[in-house]
Amino acid sequence: MMLQIRNLHASVGGMEILRGLDLDVRAGEVHAIMGPNGSGKSTLAQVLVGRETYDVTGEVLYEGRNLLAMSPEQRAVEGVFLAFQYPVEIPGVGNLYFIRTALNMMRKQRGLDELDAMDFLALAKERMKFVEMDQSFMNRSVNTGFSGGETKRNEILQMAVLEPKLAILDETDSGLDIDALRIVANGVNALRSKERALLVITHYQRLLNYIVPDRVHVMANGRIVRSGDKHLALELEKNGYADFEQDTAGGARSAAGVTS
Amino acid sequence: MSRRENTLLQGLSRLESRRNGHDPVWLKAFRHTALQRVSERGFPTAKDEAWKYTQIGRILDVAFEPAEADASLRLSSAAIDQLAGDLGGARLVFINGYFSPQCSSLKKLPEGVKVKSLASALAEEGESLEALLSRPFGEQTHAFTALNAACAEDGAFVQIPANTVIEEPIHLVFLSDPGAAFPAGPVVSHPRSLVLAGPGSRVTIVETYAGILDEVYLTNAVTEVILEEGAAVEHYKIQNETETAFHIALLDVRQERDTQFATHSVALGSLLARHEVTVGLHGPGAKATLNGLYMPQNEQHLDNPTTIDHIAPECISRELYKGVVDGRGRGVFDGRVIVRPGAMKTDSSQTNKNLLLSESARANTRPQLEIFADDVKCAHGATVGQLNEEVVFYLRTRGISQIAARNLLTYAFVGEMLELIRVQPLRSHVEKLVALRLSAGGVGMVAA
Numbered sequence: 001m002m003l004q005i006r007n008l009h010a011s012v013g014g015m016e017i018l019r020g021l022d023l024d025v026r027a028g029e030v031h032a033i034m035g036p037n038g039s040g041k042s043t044l045a046q047v048l049v050g051r052e053t054y055d056v057t058g059e060v061l062y063e064g065r066n067l068l069a070m071s072p073e074q075r076a077v078e079g080v081f082l083a084f085q086y087p088v089e090i091p092g093v094g095n096l097y098f099i100r101t102a103l104n105m106m107r108k109q110r111g112l113d114e115l116d117a118m119d120f121l122a123l124a125k126e127r128m129k130f131v132e133m134d135q136s137f138m139n140r141s142v143n144t145g146f147s148g149g150e151t152k153r154n155e156i157l158q159m160a161v162l163e164p165k166l167a168i169l170d171e172t173d174s175g176l177d178i179d180a181l182r183i184v185a186n187g188v189n190a191l192r193s194k195e196r197a198l199l200v201i202t203h204y205q206r207l208l209n210y211i212v213p214d215r216v217h218v219m220a221n222g223r224i225v226r227s228g229d230k231h232l233a234l235e236l237e238k239n240g241y242a243d244f245e246q247d248t249a250g251g252a253r254s255a256a257g258v259t260s
Numbered sequence: 261m262s263r264r265e266n267t268l269l270q271g272l273s274r275l276e277s278r279r280n281g282h283d284p285v286w287l288k289a290f291r292h293t294a295l296q297r298v299s300e301r302g303f304p305t306a307k308d309e310a311w312k313y314t315q316i317g318r319i320l321d322v323a324f325e326p327a328e329a330d331a332s333l334r335l336s337s338a339a340i341d342q343l344a345g346d347l348g349g350a351r352l353v354f355i356n357g358y359f360s361p362q363c364s365s366l367k368k369l370p371e372g373v374k375v376k377s378l379a380s381a382l383a384e385e386g387e388s389l390e391a392l393l394s395r396p397f398g399e400q401t402h403a404f405t406a407l408n409a410a411c412a413e414d415g416a417f418v419q420i421p422a423n424t425v426i427e428e429p430i431h432l433v434f435l436s437d438p439g440a441a442f443p444a445g446p447v448v449s450h451p452r453s454l455v456l457a458g459p460g461s462r463v464t465i466v467e468t469y470a471g472i473l474d475e476v477y478l479t480n481a482v483t484e485v486i487l488e489e490g491a492a493v494e495h496y497k498i499q500n501e502t503e504t505a506f507h508i509a510l511l512d513v514r515q516e517r518d519t520q521f522a523t524h525s526v527a528l529g530s531l532l533a534r535h536e537v538t539v540g541l542h543g544p545g546a547k548a549t550l551n552g553l554y555m556p557q558n559e560q561h562l563d564n565p566t567t568i569d570h571i572a573p574e575c576i577s578r579e580l581y582k583g584v585v586d587g588r589g590r591g592v593f594d595g596r597v598i599v600r601p602g603a604m605k606t607d608s609s610q611t612n613k614n615l616l617l618s619e620s621a622r623a624n625t626r627p628q629l630e631i632f633a634d635d636v637k638c639a640h641g642a643t644v645g646q647l648n649e650e651v652v653f654y655l656r657t658r659g660i661s662q663i664a665a666r667n668l669l670t671y672a673f674v675g676e677m678l679e680l681i682r683v684q685p686l687r688s689h690v691e692k693l694v695a696l697r698l699s700a701g702g703v704g705m706v707a708a
């Protein structure tokens with residue numbers, strides 16, 4: 001099992017956002033997490049990459065090891081990656097330099113040789129093709145003055161270069177037009193492999209036409225309230241999330257009962 | 261005058277007797293007036309607006325002795341390269357304020373260019389220097405400038421004739437080596453430099469101040485730059501004294517019509533430093549650019565007062581100062597822009613940004629616009645902030661350690677200032693100093 005989440009709780013300032021979440025993800029699988037705004041999808045993603053804002057209890061095993069005990073940078077070195085819903089701007093830090101620094105710091109931690117500027121450029125150029133980016137992106141400051149679509153593509157480019165084992169995509173599709181959506185999806189599909197797992201968080205079913213998931217989970221009020229195969233996404237598209245929001249508000253389903 | 265203040269003046273009588281007979285009459289009179297000014301005014305206190313943030317009690321408490329010229333003091337050129345960088349052009353080296361011909365290298369310069377020590381200029385040019393030396397010594401002069409006037413014996417003298425262009429930078433290196441100096445104990449030096457850029461001339465001047473041993477000493481420097489019509493001067497000042505030293509300096513600039521002056525100050529060293537820049541725009545069409553980077557850490561206090569005086573119409577001034585404050589350090593920016601009546605169509609902008617890296621770091625920023633003319637464009641802005649923790653987290657999720665992420669972001673903040681350094685070997689030298697400073701806090705990783 002690549003990722004095992006058991007009874008995960010996260011709160012901030014006494015307000016509970018994740019309220020006993022369970023999830024299992026195997027290597028090679030693509031899981032989609034869908035749910036209404038405010039259900040805690042981004043919080044789950046942030047907790048998995050080590051955001052310190054939240055008080056977290058429960059258990060998260062990544063390749064059998066305690067993920068919650070690792071620092072954010074350690075998790076990255078171990079192969080966990082998040083494509084942020086809202087990537088930050090970093091004025092004054094060149095994109096190329098940033099991605100090379102990230103890759104080399106990870107390689108060093110993994111006991112691999114660092115890539116020199118030439119080798120890195122060759123790799124970056126190849127991966128830029130996945131997301132149809134041109135080199136002018138690389139000379140600009142990270143995400144500074146990028147359009148919404150450009151920041152999302154830049155997240156996928158980082159993923160393509162850093163080659164994580166567990167990649168979490170947080171609403172990478174939001175705000176993208178159909179062309180950008182196709183580019184992002186192609187970038188993601190190019191990385192699908194037996195060794196990798198993907199956790200695709202999305203509000204809409206649309207993206208799942210391009211990235212076909214093995215499992216679909218519905219999240220509401222900080223829990224996974226229903227799981228199924230790709231057909232569940234279509235059902236949600238038709239009926240919306242209203243049912244689920246009522247379900248958990250009434251406490252009708254137990255977390256354990258729906259994740260099997 | 262209080263007993264404390266006398267300590268800094270005590271050495272003066274010794275200096276006078278030592279100098280007895282050397283000085284021409286006009287210089288004796290000039291020094292006497294300056295000394296009187298010190299006694300009348302006294303040293304600045306917290307009540308002086310311009311010294312509000314910088315208290316000098318710590319300096320006055322030390323019993324400084326005036327440094328002496330010592331020809332036996334020598335440094336290899338490799339050692340000087342290490343301390344000040346090798347910029348490829350002429351290099352004048354001063355040790356404890358006195359010119360060291362052995363350590364200096366004077367390249368062949370164009371016809372009529374004078375690059376020499378102030379001591380030899382005083383001997384050779386004589387009375388013609390009187391008006392020049394007394395210039396920055398006006399009504400507003402504080403005790404340190406007056407003390408420099410009273411005591412200065414040496415420094416650099418640079419004179420560029422009309423329409424002469426010097427491509428390679430002229431490097432003025434002021435080294436303090438109190439360990440070897442006479443007398444033993446804390447010494448004070450008063451370097452005084454003059455740069456005269458003739459009409460239509462162009463030159464780059466780099467001043468480096470550095471210390472060799474971690475001892476207490478005081479550098480009290482005055483540098484004056486005069487640009488005649490159409491001249492262009494690019495000036496750099498690297499203050500990298502030891503962290504036990506005191507550094508008080510004035511850079512005074514006079515610009516005539518259609519001149520271009522730019523100065524870049526990098527303040528890294530000293531326990532307490534105050535580097536003041538005053539620029540007078542006397543002729544229309546003149547442009548002044550003032551850039552500054554200050555990086556106090558530990559207990560360092562680095563003060564950067566600037567005054568840009570728009571006297572003539574249609575002048576431009578641009579000012580950008582950035583501070584990075586760590587430890588219990590304190591950075592001060594005090595930027596005055598005066599637009600005199602008649603200075604119409606003045607175009608002035610001023611920006612000061614501060615980055616605080618620790619809980620106990622402090623920054624004071626005080627932009628002051630005094631506008632007495634119509635039809636002017638004046639903008640200013642000041643910020644004091646911390647590293648964006650959202651960004652630090654983002655970098656950490658990309659495998660970049662917390663320390664490296666903080667260094668990377670700090671370097672990005674500083675990078676803008678480094679890119680403004682146009683003398684390539686100087687930029688590399690400063691990049692190294694800054695990288696060293698940023699990596700001192702932990703495992704270093706900075707942008708190359």
Ligand SMILES: Nc1ncnc2c1ncn2[C@@H]1O[C@H](COP(=O)(O)OP(=O)(O)O)[C@@H](O)[C@H]1O
Nearest residue numbers: 012017035036037038039040041042043044053
């Ligand atoms: N750091 C935080 N501080 C305060 N409230 C938060 C914080 N993070 C998330 N929340 C709140 O938790 C809820 C879930 O947010 P989020 O995880 O972003 O939901 P989703 O991504 O599913 O839209 C929202 O009500 C949001 O306002």
Ligand SMILES: [Mg+2]
Nearest residue numbers: 041042085171
């Ligand atoms: Mg979200």
